[in-house]
Amino acid sequence: MTERLSDTARKTTLAPLLENGWTMDESRDAISKTFKFPDFTEAFGFMTRCAIWAEKWNHHPEWSNVYNRVDVTLTTHDVDGLSALDAKLARKMDTLAD
Secondary structure, eight states: OOOBOOHHHHHHHHHHHHHTTOEEOTTSSOEEEEEEOSSHHHHHHHHHHHHHHHHHHTOOOEEEEETTEEEEEEOBGGGTBOBHHHHHHHHHHHHHHO
């Protein structure tokens, strides 16, 4: 069962993500990041690669795409906040964007 991140887990799990461009969502317990690519095809390809992992892990992002930009928000609705799944998907998205 998925659990909300504890205060201790937040410090160790979220710190590297925040250093890599993720930000805390001020309106709720979530993290967000904007990924930029050379063009629409690259942005859409990134979303496709991410979608495969999201489906595999049954953890889906809130996201939108406009031309070369993909805006992502991660939170775990089942626990009404951040979980280890969000950190895992954020790390994967960072590697897929490179």
